[in-house]
Amino acid sequence: MTLDPTLAAIRFGTGRAPHLPDPAGADAMLAALTGPDRMAVAHPVPSFASIYPATREIAEIDAARRAGEATEEALARKTALVRGFRAQQAELMAVAVARGLDSTDPLRERLTWFWADHFTVVSKRMETRSAAQMYVEDAIRPHVTGRFVDMLTAVATHPMMLLYLDQHQSVGPHSAVARKRPGLGLNENFARELMELHTLGVDGPYTQDDVRELAELLAGMHGTHRTTFVYKTQRAEPGPETVLGRNYGRREPKFEDVERVLEDLARHPATARYIAQKLAVHFVSDRPDPDLVATLEHRFTESDGDLLEVTRALLTHPAAGLRPMEKAKPPFDFVVSSLRALGMQGRDFRALDVAALRRQVLTPLARMGQPWQAPDGPDGWPEAADAWITPQGLAERITWAMGLERLWGLEMPDPRDFVRTALGDVAGRETLLAARAAETRGEGVALVLASPEFQRR
């Protein structure tokens, strides 16, 4: 099946919209993807480095307080800075939504969300509350059409990832730093997830010894909420390490050794297989066509991890255009596509104040099972429809849709038109009937949004 415009908008985009045309098909989506990133300009996200002035100021205030020298004014200043990060987190959520609402290149948003989830980070400190999206903007988004190894390297050297998986605290057991401070040592967390979640997959051919040796190789990788990435030789573990049967490192540890192991992990056949499976599961089906997975795997290997080529293989494979739609949209994607179908524009969404963003989006997302930027672990959000369409989760989706008219004060379209706008020819007979038979516009619209055709993709 060739990918038709309606399915292209729903399955590979952020949904249909009354004010924007559907992508003409796979080629049009891929063409847009090779063009300029307009949404990054229209709705900008600052880089991670933008938080340094505030985080360093907070550190100074903390130091003064420990010394008993902090003024009332300084403490109030710290509170204000921390509040600022909290508000910025909500504002940057609004930016992510706005991009999904306005984009005529929505595949770029979807790929960004996919890879951000693949390389999940969660903020563990109040100073990085707003920084997960900055990390995505720095390390993920520029590479969604680039090479996998470049994304992997950008991620592995980003302070947000190093912080999240405790790498910033890992010190080679025989390093200069550990000799001076015997309390410090190795932390395996990042090394393990780098192989299990980011590259080879849990079924990949690595052992506990590989985890340990990789952790020793990674010691020295350093960066925090106050500092940019630096490879610190005095924290690195001297001597050779063996990972997956290859030797890395010498007496004098160097960052180049880490780059080499990242390249080898990115090129490993297990990585190609694992990424192919994840892409097929995310975009097409929880039980994807084996030929689709094999095609993606080959393309990944042949193109040396060129993600544009892998994405092209995904969109042009016959399985990409198959109906019925099996996947369930995660709550965030459901919210964005609902507002897009209602014709909401990015600037209107961004005009909501922080309290409204909390009430109308952040709290409902948590209740639907997807608290914003807070998955339980580094494996990110679940894929299976039955993880989302639980009685509780579905009740919250329906309740949110039913509240759009009252809570948002949105002008409700005629449900008979809306069902066509939102779903085109994927609307089933019962959903068309419900749109006609609803007692109010608000209920009619909500029933369309709650329908399986709208919830799936």
Place this chain on the structure above:
Amino acid sequence: MERSAFPDRRRFLRNALSLGCSAAASPLLTPVSLASAPWDARLVVIILRGGMDGLDVVQPYGDRNLAGLRDRSLGFGEAAGAADLDGFFALHPALAPLLPLWSAGELAFAHAVSTPYRDKRSHFDGQDLLEAGTGFAPGVPVAKDGWLNRMLQQVPGLEAETAFAIGRDNLHLLKGSAPVANWAPGTDLSLSPQAERLLKMVYAEDPQFRDSAAEALQITARLEAARQAGADAAQGGTSRPAPSPGHVRVAEFAADWLRRDTRIAAFSINGWDTHQGQKSGLATALGRLSDTILTMRTGLGPVWQKTAVLAMTEFGRTARENGNKGTDHGTGGAMMLAGGAVRGGVVHRLWPGLGESDLYAGRDLLPTADVRSYAAATMRELMGLDRQVLERAVFPGLDMARIGGVIL
């Protein structure tokens, strides 16, 4: 004929319905509506996600090798404020609120336990296997259903509200063909009669949406009925004046349903992955666990006496501290058993020791018992499940061996 898990129940059903073949296996039983399960005891299973450090929670301070392993930031024993339990183990100070339960014989632990999962030490695989309860052999796929659901599959004609998965994550533990309710405190699905009719029509052809919505409407109706009946303040409802922390609300919600017809509840508590700063991180997580147990004890009232709560984790942590005042993923760990039905005041164990050569792979507490055996023994002694059913259907391939005496 298949063995039935519940001989008495099956006899009753056969008499009542004149069924000739196995009631447990019959698909024809759906019209039979039972008020509850064929047992009166309550079982709560809590999954502790992230890998709880059993050596820090139930500290083997009587083992002379512990000092060499926990010599940096992690203290242990009375010097660190841990109360002695039995002369060999001491309880982490963050669980001190549970000491009265220990004294009253309502709290026990199993130590040096784990699932058969080894070596890769992945949280996600570890949790899947803990909840599936099977699939450990190489090449065997993880079962799609969870062991607690497979136990329920042995019981014919259950109502959905017999078992409750509480919270916003969809517990693998209770997934499967037996009916299970899934809800989080505070959720309501209130629709106009017309919207409800139309929604049912829209969902008619999609079983996943149809079944989820039907259950959501049913639970909402029951919550509403209970509210209107002026039931006491411990509702899981939305009208609570000052909201408690999430984990307390989950415990209240569980107790509220378990006081009535619900027999099984399961939920999870996160926050055990203490790679760094374990001292404060573990205390926070243990505080939540302790609150949860005490909230349920209060909420259940007299029903606590027939309740067993099992708290299980995917694996333990490294015996040695790591370089960040924390511990990394390990193997053997500990499990908690609480409740009036539990034989308390005991740490079940076959202690492997903590010497260099005693450790698993030179780094982890060696598991000497299968954590699933304790879950199986609980179900056997609490509800009368047959050992063969437990070893074949609920935990295929498990050998319960000598594990027993966990329930009064």
